[in-house]
Amino acid sequence: MLLKYLGNVMPPYDYENRVVGIVWSPNNLKLAVASSDRSIYLFDENCVKRDRFSTKPIDSKFGKKSYVIKDIAFSPDSTKIAVGQTDCIIYVYKIGEQWGEKKVICNKFRQSSAVTCLIWLTEGPIIVGLMDGKVRAALVKSQKAQTLYTADSMTVALAPNVRGTGFLSSHADGSIIKYHLTEDGNHEPSGRICTHAVPAYALAWTQSHVMAAGCDRRVSFYDSRGKLVKSFDYSRENEKEIATACCSPSGQSVAIGSWDKIRILDWSPRRSVWEEANSRALSNFYTVTAISWRRDGSRFVPVHRNDPLLALFHPVVFLWCRLLVGSLCGAVEQFETVLKRTVIRGSHEVAYVGPSQVVIRPLNEGNRPVIVRSQTGFEIEDVKVLGRTDNNVVARTANTLLLADIELNLISEIPWDDKSNSEKFFFEYPRVCLIFCSGELTIVEYGNNEALGSVRTEAVNPHVVSVRINERQAPGAPDIKRLAYLLDPRTVRIMDLITDLTIAMISHDVRVDWLELSETGHRLLSRDKRARLWLSDELGGRTLLLTGVSFASWVLGSDVVVAQTGQTLAVWYNVDAPEVATLIPVRGDAVDIVREDGRTSVTVEELGAKVAYLLDEPLIEFGTALHDNDFGRALLFLEDLADRPQAEAMWENVARNAMASRQLLVAARCYAALGDVACSRFYICF
Structure with missing residues (x-):
């Protein structure tokens, strides 16, 4: 994975002002940075500073400097921030959805000892680690807190899993404990996983492994049962203790920070092993104290002291690929993290931000990027942008196909074993993709990870x-x-x-x-x-x-049929009466039917030019309402039709359908319009 410097977010101080927490909001629109000056700094999605507010002590009589912030976390709805403090309390501040809203404390959770770490699960409560070894859950709605378990020593770090359904806690005696709050299908028990050699201040929970590191300068990966599967030993290098770590949203990369250095470790699906992908030396950076990966898997930001080397790089701001990191002296920097980038068909830029995740950005202004991620964790080997409007994406892994609709922002991943690459994809129909392969037709609905159907x-x-x-x-x-x-x-x-x-x-x-x-x-x-x-x-x-048909089609949004034979267009406004068709003479070939702005027209190519022949829009609306049993819409149309010659037959059609649907009041209104007073009164009384 490549690390490219983008620019400074917060400048460093000439004295120690540790960045204690950096968090992105779940909607990726807000960034919060907490420092040891007991302030929270808020930034927008482009890392531009928009607001700042000061936190409060548990009791003002102890003084404004009687505590420090240990950690912060965003709520799942991105409107609140939880702040853990050393004066044995957690405050939840409501910051609102818009910039400039008043910051108010909406929840207070007193604790039995000082807060050491804190996270807010996407599918659960606030999880807090305490100095006395307790790990507690704070429920915002009920304003109550409960102890989940108590360890034998201080809690030093917390790390959520990728799905947000569970977390890890590491303690001063080296023990690492796993806890599941909700069932997510893996049926793994909660409990102690292993005992690391040193306190794991750097802790991360990837897709399938637990990463732990600390002052011994070794990075260890454990499986779900606590067995050591991979270890990186940096003790022989000019390295100091590893202070912090953060897992990528895909769970396939880990960023770790130490003294003057950032490292990226990637999971290789092909080799099934963790590898060191890249490292970046940051002179005069001092200790990296906080790291946060943007949740769309694209951006990364570090914090450090003023670095002349980094100032040589021209900051380029992208809409993705950002990582956030914090330093001992209060600076925040941002890096782009991608495996590779390419342009497809001259219309889309594809950035591989992980082995199983890509970000596709249309080059046309105004179009938002689309994230394509393999839920199975397989490495994405190939990405293609297809369709007449370049609106569809087909990506391959070793065992699956990923199909995406950029406009709908819907993605499907289906099992796929064919390796011949002989498939033919068709995107003519909305919401579905047709795949022809080896005499078999597969229908995939965007957003579903199982094929809708398959036929020979x-x-x-x-x-x-x-x-x-x-x-x-x-x-x-x-x-x-x-x-x-x-x-x-x-x-x-x-x-x-x-x-x-x-x-x-x-x-x-x-x-x-x-x-x-x-x-x-x-x-x-x-x-x-x-x-x-x-x-x-x-x-x-x-x-x-x-007979002799050269063009035929249904009219969009209706059950009206248009067909051409020779130099005549035939229109069936009511297909229940196929013997009744409206004939329109033309002098060319019909090529399309356009329905927009309350008008429906047939496009005909005549002598090299395109001519539009208008259809009867009121009749189309009535026929559609009748076939959909939308009686209110049909009656409003007939009321406006007055005494036109075809009105009587239309009233009879609505009456017949209303009787079949047991809509007696509608039938009574129709018979009243036809002058049949007896039937109308009978159905009203019935």
Whole structure:
């Protein structure tokens, strides 16, 4: 891993002013730095100082300098900061969501002895270590604290796990204790892991190991049972005690600070071993007293005394790759930490910030970076940006595929054993990716780590596959996830991806070359080799709509069908009446349907130019409301329709659907509009 100097965050003093704590807020928008002058300094996401406030003693009669801050921690919602002090108390300050809000103490937790260390778990309470060896949990909502366990000696360090469900504590007698607050699926027991040779002031809990280091200048890695798996001995080098450590958010890197030096240790998934990736000598830095890795896995900041060597580097501020570190004399510096960086397709910059984590930043201004991380811990070997709009990411590991939608910021990681790299990816449908490989079609929904479905098919043309995932879904309605594909060249299978059951099998007498499900998945349009357009339902019924078809499509957000035959556009505003179509003459080829700003038009290429033919938007809205059983929307439309010739048939359609749905008041209103007073009164009284 590379360490690149970015710039200074806080300047050093000419005297000792130890930085005792550096923490990023969980939302990565705020940075807090605590120093031995009993002040908390607040910075924004670009490390620009925005605020400062002083802390308070437990009792003002003892004087403002009767204590020092030992540690700080951000709350999971990023609006509070917990401060642990040597005068046997923890204060929780509410700093608010916006800059400049008044800082008020919202919680106080008195302790039996001085606080030595403190963390705030992302899925739990404040965990505090005390001078008398106790480890306690402070519950903010109930304003109560309880002792989790008591060790035989002083608590010197705390370290959370990557998931935020448990923590480690190290003590002055060298013992390291593991404690799980919630079940996270690993079923590992809590208790003493091992006894380190010296007090482990530098403590970190990586994905699969525990790192401990201290004054003996040795860095040791233990497994979950306390067995030593790797050791780095720096005692023979010109090295002093190791004072602090911090694990990366991915759990695959550890930054350790000592006298005038920062080291980065990386986990190698391929070799299954910890390796020293990089080290940086910082002359006149003195002891590194605090380290914090930004939680998106991209930035790192150290604190040190004024260093002429670092001043030679031009500070470059990036939106990621930052690490924070604190020093004995109160300075804070920032470094970029990446394994490598590359530009893909000239539109995206990819920074490998860990073996199993990359940050992808679109080069266009205004687009936010996307973090792609392997949840299985495998090393990411290859990253590609695909799709017509460069909006989709495909990354590979040894045993999985990672698929991401940059716009939706959704990532999926599925098991994948094929090593031929012969897959074909299609991103035509929202929220899903289609993968064709070795005669098999796999459907992956972004955000889910299991394939939505997998079927055998020899057709690798996306025009003969259609997927609909919860489109035009009514509130409270069940999920609709359906797939239509060619079982063989003449047979279309419609299946439910939730139950994996077949909904319909539709047979044709000739080969099918195009198909598309409606947005609700209840109807299917298909075109065969003879250019005939068919409409099928989920019961397997089939109706011929048109012959000589060169273009066909559903209108976005509706159940309206548009098709072209020769020099005529045919529009079915109500597919329940396939014999009734609106015909529009054109002089070119239809290529697309555009629906925006309350208008729907068919784009036709005529003599090298594109001409838009408007459709009847009110009829589209009515048909959509009718098919979705949105009776309120349908009635509002008919009220505005007044006495147009087609109004009577529309009122009858709404009445029929309302009766089928047992909406009797809606049916009564429809019959009143039709002049059938008897039926209207009957349904009102019923």
